[in-house]
Amino acid sequence: MTVLRHLRNTKGPMSIKFSQEQLNKVQEVIARYPEGKQKSALIPLLHMAQDTFGGWLDAPVMDYVAELLHILPIEVYEVATFYSMFNTKPVGKYLLEVCRTGPCMLNGSDEIIEYIKSKLGINEGETTPDGLFTLKPAECLGACGYAPMMQLGNNFREHLTKEKVDALISELTAKAGN
Amino acid sequence: MKLLLQNAHIEGIRFYDAYRKNGGYQSVEKAFKMSTDAIVEEVKKSGLRGRGGAGFPTGMKWSFLAKPEGVPRHLVCNADESEPGTFKDRYLMEFLPHLLIEGLIVSSYALGSNATYIYIRGEYAWITDILEHAIAEAKQNGWLGKNILGSGFDCEIYVHRGAGAYICGEETALIESLEGKRGNPRLKPPFPAIQGVWMRPTVVNNVETLAAIVPIINMGGEEYAKIGVGRSTGTKLLSVCGNVNKPGVYEIDMTISVEEFIYSDKYCGGIPNGKRLKACIPGGSSVPIVPANLLFKTAKGETRMMNYESLSDGGFATGTMMGSGGFIVLDEDQCVVRHTMTLARFYNHESCGQCSPCREGTGWMYKILKNIENGQGKLSDIDLLWDIQRRIEGNTICPLGDAAAWPVAAAIRHFRDEFEWHVLNPEESQRRNYGIAHYADPLPMVGVV
Numbered sequence: 369m370t371v372l373r374h375l376r377n378t379k380g381p382m383s384i385k386f387s388q389e390q391l392n393k394v395q396e397v398i399a400r401y402p403e404g405k406q407k408s409a410l411i412p413l414l415h416m417a418q419d420t421f422g423g424w425l426d427a428p429v430m431d432y433v434a435e436l437l438h439i440l441p442i443e444v445y446e447v448a449t450f451y452s453m454f455n456t457k458p459v460g461k462y463l464l465e466v467c468r469t470g471p472c473m474l475n476g477s478d479e480i481i482e483y484i485k486s487k488l489g490i491n492e493g494e495t496t497p498d499g500l501f502t503l504k505p506a507e508c509l510g511a512c513g514y515a516p517m518m519q520l521g522n523n524f525r526e527h528l529t530k531e532k533v534d535a536l537i538s539e540l541t542a543k544a545g546n
Numbered sequence: 547m548k549l550l551l552q553n554a555h556i557e558g559i560r561f562y563d564a565y566r567k568n569g570g571y572q573s574v575e576k577a578f579k580m581s582t583d584a585i586v587e588e589v590k591k592s593g594l595r596g597r598g599g600a601g602f603p604t605g606m607k608w609s610f611l612a613k614p615e616g617v618p619r620h621l622v623c624n625a626d627e628s629e630p631g632t633f634k635d636r637y638l639m640e641f642l643p644h645l646l647i648e649g650l651i652v653s654s655y656a657l658g659s660n661a662t663y664i665y666i667r668g669e670y671a672w673i674t675d676i677l678e679h680a681i682a683e684a685k686q687n688g689w690l691g692k693n694i695l696g697s698g699f700d701c702e703i704y705v706h707r708g709a710g711a712y713i714c715g716e717e718t719a720l721i722e723s724l725e726g727k728r729g730n731p732r733l734k735p736p737f738p739a740i741q742g743v744w745m746r747p748t749v750v751n752n753v754e755t756l757a758a759i760v761p762i763i764n765m766g767g768e769e770y771a772k773i774g775v776g777r778s779t780g781t782k783l784l785s786v787c788g789n790v791n792k793p794g795v796y797e798i799d800m801t802i803s804v805e806e807f808i809y810s811d812k813y814c815g816g817i818p819n820g821k822r823l824k825a826c827i828p829g830g831s832s833v834p835i836v837p838a839n840l841l842f843k844t845a846k847g848e849t850r851m852m853n854y855e856s857l858s859d860g861g862f863a864t865g866t867m868m869g870s871g872g873f874i875v876l877d878e879d880q881c882v883v884r885h886t887m888t889l890a891r892f893y894n895h896e897s898c899g900q901c902s903p904c905r906e907g908t909g910w911m912y913k914i915l916k917n918i919e920n921g922q923g924k925l926s927d928i929d930l931l932w933d934i935q936r937r938i939e940g941n942t943i944c945p946l947g948d949a950a951a952w953p954v955a956a957a958i959r960h961f962r963d964e965f966e967w968h969v970l971n972p973e974e975s976q977r978r979n980y981g982i983a984h985y986a987d988p989l990p991m992v993g994v995v
Binding site: 400452 | 785
């Protein structure tokens with residue numbers, strides 16, 4: 369687990385525990401699957417954990433999820449590192465995932481990525497020094513007819529242009545300032 | 547002709563009241579008066595073929611489901627739509643969630659699934675909310691839960707969100723993922739119909755396939771089979787993207803020609819800025835790309851139609867596949883090398899890493915294509931690419947290996963001169979694209995309806 373070892377030393381800024389409301393939700397999710405098959409709830413729970421604990425999955429967070437499901441921590445690590453939506457390293461407050469596969473490329477996604485890079489002064493996979501934005505090129509997100517596009521949190525921003533990127537970044541910067 | 551999207555324009559159709567008022571849930575009422583075997587029989591008669599890409603007859607898949615005494619069975623809806631170019635299921639779920647729920651209830655009843663799961667790709671987070679809302683509405687109105695309509699049949703539908711893995715669209719990988727594991731496809735046999743999720747008999751069907759069960763039950767399998775042509779029965783959703791005037795989702799009855807589909811204002815509306823067509827990938831990124839001169843006419847000189855048989859006419863030498871219906875159009879200014887590179891990068895990113903030919907081969911192909919695209923390729927690289935793809939195809943547990951090999955093979959088969967031009971003109975290829983040369987389209991029909 370060399371990949372994860374450095375995460376062991378990081379101290380999360382918050383205590384790692386779901387609220388009572390979230391714990392009720394955890395039970396509800398587990399109940400969707402047959403008895404004894406609670407491991408099926410792992411991916412839904414990792415989504416919850418990532419949304420709750422800072423946008424990425426620190427090792428102690430994954431251990432906590434393992435505890436909730438009565439499975440081994442390694443079973444959580446192997447899943448978290450397999451799926452591209454789970455971040456095993458810290459990311460900025462806003463994760464800009466710009467699609468660059470075939471159909472988006474045909475509609476100019478490369479220019480959009482270049483523009484974001486120069487505007488924010490970061491490279492692919494990097495985070496701005498203020499911790500606000502991370503740029504992550506993504507592979508096909510299922511919005512090919514509305515290209516170019518990016519995923520931002522739980523939503524898609526489609527038909528991107530340089531102007532729309534400008535507006536989005538000022539909107540998010542302002543939101544973070546409040 | 548529209549069967550699935552005919553009500554899509556009605557305001558509020560996303561919600562139960564409008565959906566029910568417009569004939570929704572009638573197929574459930576009808577199905578519960580039929581025996582489960584009779585429903586499977588109707589689906590067989592309809593000739594419906596899996597809409598996820600493989601085109602396997604749905605009725606036959608259903609009839610394979612093992613029914614051992616005392617072992618629960620499950621229906622799983624594959625909503626892990628991730629094939630580049632494909633976004634038809636997204637449209638269906640986003641705007642007509644109740645159509646999917648209705649199809650799921652009928653199918654669950656036919657297959658005896660008391661707990662049915664919708665495995666949706668993680669990125670469609672807001673659609674998860676839409677579906678959960680629709681399920682809650684259906685439950686409130688008595689279409690889900692215990693003893694539905696007094697039939698004695700219990701059914702619950704749960705939405706299970708994935709987390710970004712193309713491979714989970716493969717049914718055994720999807721099952722692994724549903725069990726809370728990495729999405730590594732399983733060796734078959736045993737097939738999911740015998741041992742699927744939690745080792746129980748399982749049927750995995752695509753969203754569009756399950757939605758199509760609704761019109762099949764409403765109109766009868768025989769009537770449904772009359773729509774379309776030959777073994778391509780019923781209607782098919784196509785998601786159009788790339789260089790067209792009107793990208794979006796269209797429903798066709800598989801009796802129109804490819805040329806009409808691209809140039810008619812009713813569908814794609816032609817290519818923007820008066821440009822000419824260079825190539826097309828008609829069924830999602832993994833099916834072979836075809837140059838314009840082979841797209842409108844088959845090798846035999848017949849007009850190519852938008853259906854399973856006609857699109858695959860001529861095999862991979864001159865044809866392609868219907869696939870998932872992700873219709874990608876490239877205009878004359880697009881670079882086939884660059885486009886193929888992005889697809890190779892996609893498959894490299896999405897390979898689960900289980901089988902060596904795919905794990906190593908996809909990365910190798912991507913590296914070579916990147917070199918050629920950046921003007922650092924050699925002529926021997928083109929033969930090497932051909933060799934690598936040939937050694938991946940058919941040598942992996944799941945079809946991702948084939949899906950990664952086919953786009954590269956087809957690009958070299960039809961556009962070898964463009965690859966060679968890139969290699970021989972490294973500097974020029976950084977400044978301009980190759981153009982359309984001899985594979986230009988025959989000039990479009992004028993005045994197509």
